[in-house]
Amino acid sequence: MSEKCVIHRPYTTVVLAMSADGKIADVARSPARFSSLSDRTHLETQIALADGVLFGAGTLRAYGTTLGISNPQLLQLRQQGGVPPQPVQIVCSASADLDPQWRFFRQQVPRWLLTTAAGATHWQKRAADGESFERILVADTSTGGIDWNNAFQQLKQLGVGRLAILGGGELVAALLAADLIDEFWLTVCPLILGGTAAPTPVAGEGFSSQLAPRLELLSVQTIEQEVFLHYRLQRS
Numbered sequence: 001m002s003e004k005c006v007i008h009r010p011y012t013t014v015v016l017a018m019s020a021d022g023k024i025a026d027v028a029r030s031p032a033r034f035s036s037l038s039d040r041t042h043l044e045t046q047i048a049l050a051d052g053v054l055f056g057a058g059t060l061r062a063y064g065t066t067l068g069i070s071n072p073q074l075l076q077l078r079q080q081g082g083v084p085p086q087p088v089q090i091v092c093s094a095s096a097d098l099d100p101q102w103r104f105f106r107q108q109v110p111r112w113l114l115t116t117a118a119g120a121t122h123w124q125k126r127a128a129d130g131e132s133f134e135r136i137l138v139a140d141t142s143t144g145g146i147d148w149n150n151a152f153q154q155l156k157q158l159g160v161g162r163l164a165i166l167g168g169g170e171l172v173a174a175l176l177a178a179d180l181i182d183e184f185w186l187t188v189c190p191l192i193l194g195g196t197a198a199p200t201p202v203a204g205e206g207f208s209s210q211l212a213p214r215l216e217l218l219s220v221q222t223i224e225q226e227v228f229l230h231y232r233l234q235r236s
């Protein structure tokens with residue numbers, strides 16, 4: 001959908017809302033419903049710009065659903081752009097330990113699973129008779145994790161030129177470590193969640209300050225009590 005697409009993988013934008021103290025959920029990892037209607041509109045707009053939406057299994061376990069596009073103007077823009085009404089919703093899970101009863105599996109959106117060979121086998125047994133995924137992508141590492149470069153090449157070959165990444169922190173950390181993130185949208189919301197165990201935009205092992213990925217600020221917008229920060233990853 002964009003001239004900015006890198007050739008061998010999708011162009012990626014992380015979209016997250018966080019508290020003023022940098023948490024994307026409370027310590028109970030409840031669904032993050034603390035942002036405003038403006039933020040929800042912003043999220044839906046970013047989703048509408050994408051061919052695919054990627055999120056970790058932890059995020060799906062927290063919500064049980066995903067956000068599809070319902071705004072008529074955004075649906076019309078997609079139609080005019082010649083793309084399907086809904087971007088494909090891609091769940092990443094090494095284990096594929098997902099519940100086929102979640103409402104997600106009854107939402108009117110295309111669904112793909114990105115997993116390992118063991119995860120694919122597990123899911124095929126589990127979801128034999130119910131609603132399921134249209135496509136299962138397998139991209140294994142030798143240690144049972146996900147080979148992100150392979151996965152992103154497959155996504156690109158399947159027509160996913162722009163990918164919105166909707167969290168959570170574990171997924172974003174893995175993609176940052178693999179240098180596969182191009183942009184961040186972070187909405188700073190006016191509340192404090194606290195708690196050492198509460199998730200943040202980037203989990204994982206962290207980066208030393210010398211090796212930390214650096215960002216370039218593209219824009220700042222304030223709407224009522226929230227601040228919308230748009231960054232691009234600096235590349236050497």
Ligand SMILES: NC(=O)c1ccc[n+]([C@@H]2O[C@H](COP(=O)([O-])OP(=O)(O)OC[C@H]3O[C@@H](n4cnc5c(N)ncnc54)[C@H](OP(=O)(O)O)[C@@H]3O)[C@@H](O)[C@H]2O)c1
Nearest residue numbers: 017025032056057058059093094095167168169170171174
């Ligand atoms: N504020 C916001 O905008 C926002 C947005 C999204 C989520 N959240 C919050 O974030 C929390 C969830 O975040 P999270 O960090 O716990 O989980 P997450 O990143 O959503 O998902 C983690 C799971 O995804 C799979 N996964 C992620 N990276 C992987 C990798 N490199 N290789 C293989 N599998 C990988 C694994 O699934 P398996 O265990 O199945 O193998 C892993 O357990 C929830 O509390 C949610 O409410 C907030």
